[in-house]
Amino acid sequence: MSDYEVALWVFMLSAFLGFELIRRVSPLLHTPLMSLTNAISAIAVVGAILITGARDASTLSRVLGFLAVVLSTTNLVSGYLITDRMLKMFKKRGAEKK
Amino acid sequence: MSDYEVALWVFMLSAFLGFELIRRVSPLLHTPLMSLTNAISAIAVVGAILITGARDASTLSRVLGFLAVVLSTTNLVSGYLITDRMLKMFKKRGAEKK
Amino acid sequence: MMHSIFPAMYILAAASFILAIKWMNSPSTARRGVIVGEIGMLLAVIGTLLRFEVVNYEWIFVAFFVGSAIGVPIAYYMPMTAVPQRTAFSHACGALAAALIGTAEYYRQLPHGVVMIALVLEILLGFLTFTASMMAYGKLQEILPTRPITYPGQNFVNLGVLALAAGCGIALILSPEKMWLFPIFAALSLLFGVLLIIPIGGADMPTVIALLNSYAGLSASAMGFAFNNKLLITAGALDGSSGFILAVIMCRAMNRSFSNVLFGAFGTVQAGAQKETVARPVRSASPEEAAEILDSARKVVIIPGYGMAVAQAQHKLRELHDILSKRGIDVCFAIHPVAGRMPGHMNVLMAEADVPYDRLIEMDEINPEFPRTDVALIVGANDVVNPAARLSKNSPIAGMPILNAYEAQTVMVIKRSMSPGFAGIENDLYYMEKTLMLFGDAKSFVASIVKELNAVAAGN
Amino acid sequence: MMHSIFPAMYILAAASFILAIKWMNSPSTARRGVIVGEIGMLLAVIGTLLRFEVVNYEWIFVAFFVGSAIGVPIAYYMPMTAVPQRTAFSHACGALAAALIGTAEYYRQLPHGVVMIALVLEILLGFLTFTASMMAYGKLQEILPTRPITYPGQNFVNLGVLALAAGCGIALILSPEKMWLFPIFAALSLLFGVLLIIPIGGADMPTVIALLNSYAGLSASAMGFAFNNKLLITAGALDGSSGFILAVIMCRAMNRSFSNVLFGAFGTVQAGAQKETVARPVRSASPEEAAEILDSARKVVIIPGYGMAVAQAQHKLRELHDILSKRGIDVCFAIHPVAGRMPGHMNVLMAEADVPYDRLIEMDEINPEFPRTDVALIVGANDVVNPAARLSKNSPIAGMPILNAYEAQTVMVIKRSMSPGFAGIENDLYYMEKTLMLFGDAKSFVASIVKELNAVAAGN
Numbered sequence A, B: 001m002s003d004y005e006v007a008l009w010v011f012m013l014s015a016f017l018g019f020e021l022i023r024r025v026s027p028l029l030h031t032p033l034m035s036l037t038n039a040i041s042a043i044a045v046v047g048a049i050l051i052t053g054a055r056d057a058s059t060l061s062r063v064l065g066f067l068a069v070v071l072s073t074t075n076l077v078s079g080y081l082i083t084d085r086m087l088k089m090f091k092k093r094g095a096e097k098k
Numbered sequence C, D: 001m002m003h004s005i006f007p008a009m010y011i012l013a014a015a016s017f018i019l020a021i022k023w024m025n026s027p028s029t030a031r032r033g034v035i036v037g038e039i040g041m042l043l044a045v046i047g048t049l050l051r052f053e054v055v056n057y058e059w060i061f062v063a064f065f066v067g068s069a070i071g072v073p074i075a076y077y078m079p080m081t082a083v084p085q086r087t088a089f090s091h092a093c094g095a096l097a098a099a100l101i102g103t104a105e106y107y108r109q110l111p112h113g114v115v116m117i118a119l120v121l122e123i124l125l126g127f128l129t130f131t132a133s134m135m136a137y138g139k140l141q142e143i144l145p146t147r148p149i150t151y152p153g154q155n156f157v158n159l160g161v162l163a164l165a166a167g168c169g170i171a172l173i174l175s176p177e178k179m180w181l182f183p184i185f186a187a188l189s190l191l192f193g194v195l196l197i198i199p200i201g202g203a204d205m206p207t208v209i210a211l212l213n214s215y216a217g218l219s220a221s222a223m224g225f226a227f228n229n230k231l232l233i234t235a236g237a238l239d240g241s242s243g244f245i246l247a248v249i250m251c252r253a254m255n256r257s258f259s260n261v262l263f264g265a266f267g268t269v270q271a272g273a274q275k276e277t278v279a280r281p282v283r284s285a286s287p288e289e290a291a292e293i294l295d296s297a298r299k300v301v302i303i304p305g306y307g308m309a310v311a312q313a314q315h316k317l318r319e320l321h322d323i324l325s326k327r328g329i330d331v332c333f334a335i336h337p338v339a340g341r342m343p344g345h346m347n348v349l350m351a352e353a354d355v356p357y358d359r360l361i362e363m364d365e366i367n368p369e370f371p372r373t374d375v376a377l378i379v380g381a382n383d384v385v386n387p388a389a390r391l392s393k394n395s396p397i398a399g400m401p402i403l404n405a406y407e408a409q410t411v412m413v414i415k416r417s418m419s420p421g422f423a424g425i426e427n428d429l430y431y432m433e434k435t436l437m438l439f440g441d442a443k444s445f446v447a448s449i450v451k452e453l454n455a456v457a458a459g460n
C-alpha cells in the first residue's frame, strides 16, 4: 500500500512544482522550453533499460525494450542538442551594435 | 533504507516548491504570510499527538507530549485567527470612495 | 553501500531536471539549464545501468547507438522552421516508447491491482498520443490534408471508440489474465488517437501538440507508478504540467477554450462568411515607396507573423533593422504570443537571425507605444493584428488580444495576396486609409527594400 | 480500508498547505488560502487522532483546550503593532514543541542510525530556536536591552558552544545509550540560542526572526524524517523556505549580508560618527503652514515609516488621504520594502486603517513619479528616504535602495526630533533647501493638519 502512497506524494508535489516553474518561464523561451521538456520526457529510457536488460527477459520483452530504448535515445539526444542550438542563438545586444 | 530515500525526495520537492511559491507572494502580504507559515508550522501537533496518545507512553513522554500539544495548538489557533484578522483589513478601493 | 548510491543518483537527477526548467526563465541562465538537464539524464541512465537487475548490456548499447545515429542528424539538420513538426515527432517517439514498455511489462508479469491500473493508463495514453502525434506531424508537414475533416455524428464515433478502449482497459484491470483483450485494447487506443486529430485543422495543431505533450508526460508518470520509480513520476509530472500550461497560454491568447480547439473544427465554418465580401479598394506600394517612407520615419515597429516564418525572411529583416538603426531610426520587433504556429516561434526565428533579444518586445509592452509609432511594418502577420478581434463581437477571433498596429501613423503590410490568415477571416486593417499593401513574398520584398535603402545610403 | 484513508488525508492536508501559500500571492485570493489552510490542518489532526497507535485521548483534548484558551485571546487582543513580537513568540512555541517531541522520542526508544541523526538535528534546532526566539521577543518588547552587547572574543565563545553542542550530538548519534550526554546536549543548545542573539541589535530582530522561522521549519522537517511522516517534512520545508526567503528579501533591501546581520553588531559602530556633526540649520513649519502647502499641491506622496507605527498614526493618515482626495488632489502612499520593522509592516497598518491597497505603491513603481510630485510627506520614516544610501559610498546603508523623496518639489518630514533612525546615521535630506521639518508626534501632528484642512473646507 505504502508504495502508491509515496508515488502519489511525489506526483502531487512534482505537479505543483511543474506548474509554478513553467508559469515563470519567459515567453521568449517557450519554443526551447518545449524541446527541453521533450528531452526530459526521454527519461522513459530508464524503464526501457530495466525491461531490456533484465536477466529473464523474453524475446518479446527484449524487442519491445530495444525499440523503446532507441526511441527514447533519439528524443534524448535530439532534444538536448536542439534546445542548445536554439538557445545559442539568443543573444543580448552588445556584440551586435557598434 | 527506502524510508529515508522517500523522505529525501519529499523534502527536496517540498523545498523547491516552497521557494517558488514564496517568491511569488506579493510584498503587500509578507506580514500575513509570516503568520500563515507560523500556523502551518503548528503541524508539529501531529508528532505531539502521536507521542501523547501512544498506548505505552511513559509519564515523561506524556508530560512532554502534553506540553507540545499545548504549544502547537496555541500556534495553530492564534496563527490562523491572526492571519485572517489581518487579511480582512485588506480591501480594494470601491467601498471606500464614493 | 551500492544500494544507497542509486537512489541518491535518482534524487540528484530529479533535482537537475527541476533546476533545468527553473533556469529556463531567463535567456541568461537557460544554457546552464540545458547542461544541468544533461547531467541529470546522465545520472539517471548510469544509475539505471548499474542496477543489479540489469545484466544484459549488448542490446542496450546497440540501441543507444542507433538512437543517437537518428537523433544527432535530426538535431543538426532540422531547419528552425520545422520545430513544430519535430516536436510532434518527438512526442510520438516518447509516447510509443512508454506504450511499448507498458506492453512488455504487461506480458512479463500480468500484474494486478494498482500496478495494472497504472499500466493500463500508461498504455492508453501512450498509444493514443503516438498516433495522434503522428497525425499532427502529417498535418504540419502537409503530408496529410490540413483542413479539418468532419462528418455527422463524428463526436459520437470518437467518444464511442474511447469508451470501448476504456472498457477494455477496465476489463483488463479486473482480470489481467484475459490476454486476448490486450491487442484489442491497444488497437482501440491507437485508433482513437487518429480519430481525435481528423476533425482538427492544421493550424490548431500547436495547441493540440502541447496537449499531447501533457498526455505523454502523464504516461511517463503512470509508468513511474507501475515501476515504483519516483524519478519517472517527477519527470513525467514536470513534462505534463509544461504541456498543459503552454496549451492554456495558447488558448488564452486566442481567446478560445480547450473544447473549442478539440471539437470546434476551426477553419471550416468561417469559410462561408468570406464569399459575401465585396471587392473593396486597397492602396498598394512598391519597394521604392516603402523604403522612402521607412527612411523618413523616426520610430518603426516591425510585426512578424507566420508568413515571415514561411518565407524565411528573418535574416533579411535583421538587415533591414540594422540599416534603419544605423540611420538613427528607432526600430524594434513586436512579438505577439501566438504569432506564427507555436509559442515563442517568432522569438526563435529572430534569434536565429542574430537579432538581440532585448529588441523583441512583448505585446503588453509595445501596445502603448503604437500611437507614437510612425510606421508599423507587418511582415506576414494577419490575425494577430486584426482589429476585428477588438471591435467586432461576433468575429471568430473576438476577444483575442491583438497588437494595436492600427494605431500607428502609417501601416505597411507585406503579404502575397489579399487571402486571409489562419482564422480564415477578412482583415479590415488592410482597407484603412493609412494602410499600404506591399504585395509579394516576404523575403524578396524585404530584400528589395533593403537594396533600395542601401542605394539611397550610397547616394548620400 | 482505514489504512488507506489516513495517507489520503495527509496528502490532502499537504496539498491544502501548498494551495494556502500559493493563494497568498494576491489579496483577492488570500482569505481563501487561509480557509484551505485551516481545512488542511483539520484533516491532519483528525487523520492523526484516528490512527490506531493513538489510544489515549484525555490528555490530548485537555491540551487542545488549554492551547486554544491561550491562542484565541492572543489572536484577538494583540495590537497590530505587536506583530513582530507575536511572531517571535510563536516561533519559540513551535520550536520548543519540536524539541520536546524529539526529547520524548529519544527517551522512548533510544533510536539508532538515521532516525537518531534526524532527532539530534530536530532537538538542536528546536532548543536553540526556542531560546533565540525568546531573546528576540524580549528585545522587541524592550524587556531586554535592545542595543547589541559585544565583548572581545565573543565569536569564539559562541562558536565554541556550538561546536560543543554539535560534538555531544555526534556522540549521541554514535552511541545513543549514553543517556547522561543528553541533558548536556540540550543545555548547550539552549545556551547557544541565547548567545546567538546577545550581539544583535533590536532593530535587526526582524531579519533574525525570519531566519529563526527557517530553523523552526527545518526542525519540523527533521521530525518528519524521524517519524517517517511525509506531511511533517513537507510542511516543515514550506515553512523553512518561507523564513529563508523573507530573510533574504530583507537583507537585500538593506544591502547587507546574513553574516553582517548575525555578527555585525549593527547599531553600535555608527554611534561614533554622530558626534562630529556640527549643528546645521533646518527649516521647520507649523501644522497650519503644512496644511496650506498640502492644500495647494496637485500630487502628494505620503511615505510612512517606523515612527508612524510607533505613533499609531495610520488612522489619522487615512483621514488626511480622504480629505485631500476629496479636494481633487492625487494622494498615494509609497511603501518601502523595509519601512517599519518587518516585511509588509506598513501595508498591514495602512490596511488596518482601511486604506485601499491599490493606493499603496511599491518602491519601484513610485520612484519614477517623484520628480512630478509636489509634496512628499514623510511620516516617521528616516533611513528609507536617506539619500546617503545613494550618494555616499562609506555610509553604513550605502547601496540600500531608497525612496527618492528628495526629488519631489517640496519635502515635509514629521518626526519628534533630529535624532537618527534605525541605522543611527544623519539624514542630509532634513537639511535641504526644499525640506520643511514638522516636529511632533506623528499622530497628533497629522491630526492638527487634518483639523486645519477641515477648518479651511468649512470656511470655503
Ligand SMILES: NC(=O)c1ccc[n+]([C@@H]2O[C@H](COP(=O)([O-])OP(=O)(O)OC[C@H]3O[C@@H](n4cnc5c(N)ncnc54)[C@H](OP(=O)(O)O)[C@@H]3O)[C@@H](O)[C@H]2O)c1
Pocket: C203, C204, C205, C206, C207, C250, C254, C304, C305, C306, C307, C308, C310, C311, C337, C338, C339, C340, C341, C342, C343, C344, C345, C379, C380, C381, C382, C383, C384, C385, C414, C415, C416, C417, C418, C419, C420, C421, C422, C423, C440, C441, C442, C443
Ligand atoms: N503561435 C501559436 O502558438 C499558435 C498556435 C495555434 C494557432 N495559432 C494561430 O496562428 C495565427 C497566427 O497569426 P499570424 O498573424 O502570425 O499569421 P496568420 O494570421 O496565419 O497570417 C499569416 C499571413 O502570412 C501571409 N503569408 C504566407 N506566406 C507568406 C509569404 N511567403 N510571404 C509573405 N506573406 C506570407 C499570408 O497571407 P498571403 O497568403 O496573402 O501571403 C497570411 O495572411 C493566429 O490566428 C493564432 O491564433 C498560433
Ligand SMILES: NC(=O)c1ccc[n+]([C@@H]2O[C@H](COP(=O)([O-])OP(=O)(O)OC[C@H]3O[C@@H](n4cnc5c(N)ncnc54)[C@H](OP(=O)(O)O)[C@@H]3O)[C@@H](O)[C@H]2O)c1
Pocket: D203, D204, D205, D206, D207, D250, D254, D304, D305, D306, D307, D308, D310, D311, D337, D338, D339, D340, D341, D342, D343, D344, D345, D379, D380, D381, D382, D383, D384, D385, D414, D415, D416, D417, D418, D419, D420, D421, D422, D423, D440, D441, D442, D443
Ligand atoms: N521592515 C523590515 O523588515 C526591517 C527589518 C530589519 C531592519 N529594518 C530597518 O528599519 C529601518 C526602517 O526605516 P524607517 O525609515 O521606516 O524607520 P527609521 O529609519 O527607524 O526611522 C524612524 C523615525 O521615526 C521617528 N519616530 C519615532 N517615533 C515617532 C513618533 N511617535 N512620531 C513621529 N516620528 C517618530 C524617529 O525620529 P524621532 O525619534 O526624531 O521622532 C525615527 O527617525 C531601515 O533602516 C531598515 O533597514 C527594517
